[in-house]
Amino acid sequence: MRRSVSIAVLTVAVVIGVGTVDVGQKDLLASAQQKPETTEVKIDNFSFGPGTLAIPVGTTVTWTNRDDIPHTVVSTDGVFKSKVLDTDEKFAYTFSKVGTYPYFCSIHPKMTGKVIVQ
Amino acid sequence: MAAKSKDEILHDHNDDGIDRRGFLKCMAWAGTGALCVMSGGVLKSYSLSRLPGLSPKEAMGELSFVQISDSHMGFNKPANPDVAGTLKAAVDKINALPAAPEFMLHTGDISHLSKPEEFDTVDQILKSAKPKDVFYVPGEHDVLNDDGKQFLERYGKGSKDGGWYSFDKKGAHFIGLVNVMNLKAGGLGTLGHEQLEWLEDDVKHLKHSTPIVVFAHIPLWSVYPEWGWGTEDSAQALAYLKKFGSVTVLNGHIHQTMQKVEGNVTFHTAASTAFPQPQPGKADSPGPMKVPAEQLKSVLGITDVNFVQGQHALAVVDSTLA
Numbered sequence: 519m520r521r522s523v524s525i526a527v528l529t530v531a532v533v534i535g536v537g538t539v540d541v542g543q544k545d546l547l548a549s550a551q552q553k554p555e556t557t558e559v560k561i562d563n564f565s566f567g568p569g570t571l572a573i574p575v576g577t578t579v580t581w582t583n584r585d586d587i588p589h590t591v592v593s594t595d596g597v598f599k600s601k602v603l604d605t606d607e608k609f610a611y612t613f614s615k616v617g618t619y620p621y622f623c624s625i626h627p628k629m630t631g632k633v634i635v636q
Numbered sequence: 637m638a639a640k641s642k643d644e645i646l647h648d649h650n651d652d653g654i655d656r657r658g659f660l661k662c663m664a665w666a667g668t669g670a671l672c673v674m675s676g677g678v679l680k681s682y683s684l685s686r687l688p689g690l691s692p693k694e695a696m697g698e699l700s701f702v703q704i705s706d707s708h709m710g711f712n713k714p715a716n717p718d719v720a721g722t723l724k725a726a727v728d729k730i731n732a733l734p735a736a737p738e739f740m741l742h743t744g745d746i747s748h749l750s751k752p753e754e755f756d757t758v759d760q761i762l763k764s765a766k767p768k769d770v771f772y773v774p775g776e777h778d779v780l781n782d783d784g785k786q787f788l789e790r791y792g793k794g795s796k797d798g799g800w801y802s803f804d805k806k807g808a809h810f811i812g813l814v815n816v817m818n819l820k821a822g823g824l825g826t827l828g829h830e831q832l833e834w835l836e837d838d839v840k841h842l843k844h845s846t847p848i849v850v851f852a853h854i855p856l857w858s859v860y861p862e863w864g865w866g867t868e869d870s871a872q873a874l875a876y877l878k879k880f881g882s883v884t885v886l887n888g889h890i891h892q893t894m895q896k897v898e899g900n901v902t903f904h905t906a907a908s909t910a911f912p913q914p915q916p917g918k919a920d921s922p923g924p925m926k927v928p929a930e931q932l933k934s935v936l937g938i939t940d941v942n943f944v945q946g947q948h949a950l951a952v953v954d955s956t957l958a
Binding site: 563 | 750777819820822862
């Protein structure tokens, strides 16, 4: 079970990372010495938890949909965009630049969250 | 020990809070739609679950049609593991009406995940309904991943680029609107400038006595904005309809029946054929209600809604067959 989950995360991360392969690889190299950071955001009851997340540069954030209803994770500024996540599906994105990244569920736009990269 | 309550779960083989009897009761609830009857230019809406008391004359009127909604084909969670079965149950009820309705409206969320096979299954089931014409508007679940391209290819013939359209039946003017596209962070359903302009133009030359029926997925009135149950720019749309003597607005999305009268405008939301959702603010989120036995009664049939927003009680009425 654990193995299949991490493969899923990896697959999503690879697919999503296609446009930013260079940056992603540099990050991986850089963070190889510093231990790569990963953080989770859970989607429960039509909300992102934690709603605001502060992370260091280079952290990979993984969102997991734990609702019975599909959700998406879409950057308000167009920086990242997940496919539709059905129950237990995941989306991962590696933040390689400092900044504030607001995002929302494009299906249920009342669901909003924010990632602060320091 | 007190006698067992009627709704207590007797056999729960899957430990999912639902036994066979409970599921069938859920189906009895879920296999619903609304029969809409236009009489004297005024539209009345009846739950398909309460039809046995309706006389053929009442069921006919000048024009009758059926609204079904939120089939969510592909949904398979405990709240309803058989959404195809409950949609078939709705079709059976439609086919048992004393007079066949002219046509059907489907107010969106036909599919759960916008998968082609989900749309195919719904199309197949609805083929067995007596009314042959079905008019659709998309729900947010029908336009996932492709900005509605697939929906428009399947159901958008004769509609504008954005999927909205109008048609006339027996003197009544029907308007199908799309309010599930380009949703903005933190916002509600949206009609958008282009659609509003089209609407203004579409109704400009109609006589004020023309009965108007508007249908869209997300409610065009503020049912509960905290859960996204409303449409940002619906006030503008309704302003264009102010001059008409009879306006009916039909929506889905909230998986429960509500009615509200405001001046010449009557708002109705239809039940889902798939699964119930909680009353506004009565749960942590608008997710599917998993029909535990003790809650089942509240989702069977139509529940009167006394929703109070701030100091203003909404005049939500429940149309009965009595």
